[in-house]
Amino acid sequence: MGELKNCPSCGEFFNYTGLREVCNNCAMNEEKQYEVVYRFLRKRENRAATVERIVEATGIEESLLHKWVRKNRLQPAMFPNLGYPCDNCGKITQQGKLCVSCTEELKSGLRQFDAAKEFRDKVANQDHGTYHADIKRK
Known part of the structure; x- marks a missing residue:
């Protein structure tokens, strides 16, 4: 109904x-x-x-x-x-919701986000052990 x-x-x-x-x-x-x-x-x-x-x-x-x-x-x-019109910028497109330039801009942003996330994960998973210096005093 x-x-x-x-x-x-x-x-x-x-x-x-x-x-x-x-x-x-x-x-x-x-x-x-x-x-x-x-x-x-x-x-x-x-x-x-x-x-x-x-x-x-x-x-x-x-x-x-x-x-x-x-x-x-x-x-x-x-x-x-x-x-x-493209849903983002209004430029004429023939397929999808976004024009080619907006699609590429979005993909670039996603690649940058993925690279930053990968870097953050790598830093977070590193062994942050304590380093000791053996200094002898006279």
């Missing part, structure tokens, strides 16, 4: 089951808009269109295009200039 939610597009209540994040009316409207965009992109001369060009030609919201690319309804392999 679903839960009652407000549609983020129109504000109406709908039964949210996890399949769609908008109400039935908005979902049907989005599907019609998707068909407009897909018909536009199927034309050979439009396959390399940018997001800005698609928005200009079809009147569809940029956020809907990003949503469809993120959900693989519009695939960058077929339409190479499509993408969606």
Whole structure:
């Protein structure tokens, strides 16, 4: 059984089951808009269109295009200039949640953290024996 939610597009209540994040009316409207965009992109001369060009030609919201690319309804392999914003910096990416530079930055930070942790563990596990100096006094 679903839960009652407000549609983020129109504000109406709908039964949210996890399949769609908008109400039935908005979902049907989005599907019609998707068909407009897909018909536009199927034309050979439009396959390399940018997001800005698609928005200009079809009147569809940029956020809907990003949503469809993120959900693989519009695939960058077929339409190479499509993408969606990186969750971290907003730069356009075509896969995952982060762009290549943010992914590399995150990996670098993790490598540094692992190296520091390894060093701390090594220092903590060293034998801290007591050293005595044998000094003879005259």
